[in-house]
Amino acid sequence: MSRGRGVLVWSVAVLAFASPAGAQVDSTLAQEGIYDRPFIGSVSNTAIGGYIEGNTNYFVEDGITEGFSMELRRFNIFMYSSISRRVRFLSELEFEHGTEEIALETALVDFQISPALVLRAGIILPPIGYLNQNHDSPKWDFVDRPLVTTGVIPSTLSEVGAGVYGKGVSDGVMLSYDLYLTNGISDAVVGNDLGRTDIPSGKSEEQFEEDNNGSPAISGRFGLRRPGFGEVGLSYYGGYYNSYLFEGVEVDERRWLGITAFDFGASVGRFDVRGELAYATIDVPSGMSEIFGDRQWGGHVDIIAPVWKPALSGYDNATVSLGLRLEKVDYNRGTFLSTGLSIRDDVTAVVPSVSFRPTQGTVFRANYRYHWTHDFVGNPTVRTAGFQVGFATYF
Amino acid sequence: MRAIARRTTRLLGCLLLVAATACDTFAPDGPPEEQLLDGTIEGMPGSQLRQHLVGDEEFGRRFTVEDGLGPVFVATACEQCHVGDGKGHPVFNLTRFGTLGVNGFDPLTQLGGPQLQHRSIPGYPPETVPGEATGVSEFTAPAVTGLGYLDAVDDATLIALADPDDADGDGISGRLQLHPPSELIEAALALAAQSAVPFTHGTLVDGQYIGRFGKKALTVNLLHQTVGAYQQDMGITSDLLVEDLFNPLAGNRASDEAPDPEVSSSAVANVVFYLKTLRAPSRRDASAAEVVAGEQLFGQIGCASCHTPTMRTGRSEIAVLDQVEFHAYTDLLLHDMGPELDDGYTEGRALTSEWRTPPLWGIGIQENFQGGQAFYLHDGRAQTFEQTIGLHGGEGAASRSAFQALSDADKTRLVRFLRSL
Numbered sequence: 001m002s003r004g005r006g007v008l009v010w011s012v013a014v015l016a017f018a019s020p021a022g023a024q025v026d027s028t029l030a031q032e033g034i035y036d037r038p039f040i041g042s043v044s045n046t047a048i049g050g051y052i053e054g055n056t057n058y059f060v061e062d063g064i065t066e067g068f069s070m071e072l073r074r075f076n077i078f079m080y081s082s083i084s085r086r087v088r089f090l091s092e093l094e095f096e097h098g099t100e101e102i103a104l105e106t107a108l109v110d111f112q113i114s115p116a117l118v119l120r121a122g123i124i125l126p127p128i129g130y131l132n133q134n135h136d137s138p139k140w141d142f143v144d145r146p147l148v149t150t151g152v153i154p155s156t157l158s159e160v161g162a163g164v165y166g167k168g169v170s171d172g173v174m175l176s177y178d179l180y181l182t183n184g185i186s187d188a189v190v191g192n193d194l195g196r197t198d199i200p201s202g203k204s205e206e207q208f209e210e211d212n213n214g215s216p217a218i219s220g221r222f223g224l225r226r227p228g229f230g231e232v233g234l235s236y237y238g239g240y241y242n243s244y245l246f247e248g249v250e251v252d253e254r255r256w257l258g259i260t261a262f263d264f265g266a267s268v269g270r271f272d273v274r275g276e277l278a279y280a281t282i283d284v285p286s287g288m289s290e291i292f293g294d295r296q297w298g299g300h301v302d303i304i305a306p307v308w309k310p311a312l313s314g315y316d317n318a319t320v321s322l323g324l325r326l327e328k329v330d331y332n333r334g335t336f337l338s339t340g341l342s343i344r345d346d347v348t349a350v351v352p353s354v355s356f357r358p359t360q361g362t363v364f365r366a367n368y369r370y371h372w373t374h375d376f377v378g379n380p381t382v383r384t385a386g387f388q389v390g391f392a393t394y395f
Numbered sequence: 396m397r398a399i400a401r402r403t404t405r406l407l408g409c410l411l412l413v414a415a416t417a418c419d420t421f422a423p424d425g426p427p428e429e430q431l432l433d434g435t436i437e438g439m440p441g442s443q444l445r446q447h448l449v450g451d452e453e454f455g456r457r458f459t460v461e462d463g464l465g466p467v468f469v470a471t472a473c474e475q476c477h478v479g480d481g482k483g484h485p486v487f488n489l490t491r492f493g494t495l496g497v498n499g500f501d502p503l504t505q506l507g508g509p510q511l512q513h514r515s516i517p518g519y520p521p522e523t524v525p526g527e528a529t530g531v532s533e534f535t536a537p538a539v540t541g542l543g544y545l546d547a548v549d550d551a552t553l554i555a556l557a558d559p560d561d562a563d564g565d566g567i568s569g570r571l572q573l574h575p576p577s578e579l580i581e582a583a584l585a586l587a588a589q590s591a592v593p594f595t596h597g598t599l600v601d602g603q604y605i606g607r608f609g610k611k612a613l614t615v616n617l618l619h620q621t622v623g624a625y626q627q628d629m630g631i632t633s634d635l636l637v638e639d640l641f642n643p644l645a646g647n648r649a650s651d652e653a654p655d656p657e658v659s660s661s662a663v664a665n666v667v668f669y670l671k672t673l674r675a676p677s678r679r680d681a682s683a684a685e686v687v688a689g690e691q692l693f694g695q696i697g698c699a700s701c702h703t704p705t706m707r708t709g710r711s712e713i714a715v716l717d718q719v720e721f722h723a724y725t726d727l728l729l730h731d732m733g734p735e736l737d738d739g740y741t742e743g744r745a746l747t748s749e750w751r752t753p754p755l756w757g758i759g760i761q762e763n764f765q766g767g768q769a770f771y772l773h774d775g776r777a778q779t780f781e782q783t784i785g786l787h788g789g790e791g792a793a794s795r796s797a798f799q800a801l802s803d804a805d806k807t808r809l810v811r812f813l814r815s816l
Contacts, residue, residue: 061425062424063422191516193457242518252517287514339485376484377486377765379763379764379765380426384423385423
């Protein structure tokens, strides 16, 4: 049995024997993720909060390591204001790796007409999958975000736009919907410095000022939540990504990019289970075909099992959990014209974890990651493994 | 308190021990060195190792539209065609074309020749092979491992190996590829001549310079080869080739919007140094009886007449390359391979059926760099050694016949030898 598969088998076995300390998937709708933050709960008007996360990295790839390092990934500041009973403002300013990257991830205003109809405008988080609207690190028991949410779904995706969302109840099932128009993403989906189709490379701050092609992207999600069980969601994001207009003249074909995602989260016995599956189609210029893929997909499943509630003074709900993430991303689904063989460029990973939550909004976590990576032409598997220890907490 | 401190210290010590053990236990091993082609020549000082690694990074750099990629190109990085420093996958095959007329071979430069760039940046049309082309050939990118040894062979060695009139009567008539002086060739040679040791390249033969790299020995040294690949394969301009590519069929001579040169001379120099200092491939089972017997057969049936097993470098300012013996199994000369490998395309003074002998080192693990399936010969048309040998015509025809006359056991020995390279 290979080392990586051994890790997988042991991880599953440990999870299977986890004690039923009480699993709990978030009890709020996915669409309310941005308001499901502890700093908001106790104030009536304006509040400032945020979260911070950091971790260590030690990875070995095919026997070669660059050693041990530490990083402060994110320091995010939220500002929330309840402007009136039905008007809310929320923003999120992100400092990534210190001041290496500073981004305004969210700055939006919600105008509630009724719970079933809320108007939203500003810099929003398009509702693709679950994580994009629920990306706060303290919510997760793993150091890294799932590959599908950073490689296929370009989380965190922030775009200028407007739309509506709402929720309702029918036969004990909560229904939710989101529908937005945004400026969309831009040209670097292809022709980027990764040398492959990379949707996250299409994110551009210039899009906050002006759409590169004058044609908005559309995004939407439809969710069903059954209290006590969990939520499933089906979402879509699509739009023309290339600058086909130059000085108002159409100089290129319009190229559409679409991402369809399915997400789920449920409490199943002692386990919390959460996952996303995404499939992207990209209209790639014929001059870039094959090496820039026109189809990508990926998915992950996280299984978390609380195993111990230690009695710690001052920490009434301290919980130790075991977790396992299984994930795969295929960045280029297709076949070579020259050989008829499959194009690869994929990553499969298994990530066992141990996490400790002294309180709900703070997590200490230790992960072991094992990746199997195939390059574009399908050469022998590159194996990468490593340990990460980190923390994340709301403030 | 002391007891608590002691216990804590012990506990931390145990945890660190467990962590250290776990790091080793759970870390994946790499493939054995003999299954790889990358890595440096042993014995280089730290300063050269660093330059090699900087060149390695540059070799892997993916060029973007903003960097000057294209507007027409074949690949976006050196590494795409030479994955793991090995022979490339057919998806990155270079297509070259031209036409044979009464005045010789015309590479159809006015129509985008001699190389097709069938990929392009968004909004720009990729090239297609013009109807005027009568000769079209595909070139699979070669392995780049050990190129420094070949670059360091002095001109005198190649001149001595050449036997254009088959004076020794062995049926093999290796010819030098020769190129008339050009601004590019002389600049590439002049830069290489800035060396702390006597320069052994740039010899004029009949008023022309000796070519040694490329399927038909189109380029005279690694710098010449590298700047040509930057331009022709990626559409990246350099100090020596500042003209961007464009597609004549696009109807204008406009190219990309990046200022030229698009790659700095130091970046090119680092890549050239990287290529020069890649190690020679390691052998596998070289001393096994079947392999040794296979090598003897390789010589007996005449393969070694072109695939010269051993050469020696000349003077080199890189100490590990200075006057050392190596085993690339090539003579760097042009040989007529007959109609079997005649694509009707050529470069320099080579006949359309003439090819420079490719080095065989690393051929035994070629599939590790081509997606698990080996694609042999200049365009990847053969997938087994038997097919490959079967396509050796012309000067290789006698060796092919001799191979086909071998017993199955001897064929297996010969193939085992090839797999050991």
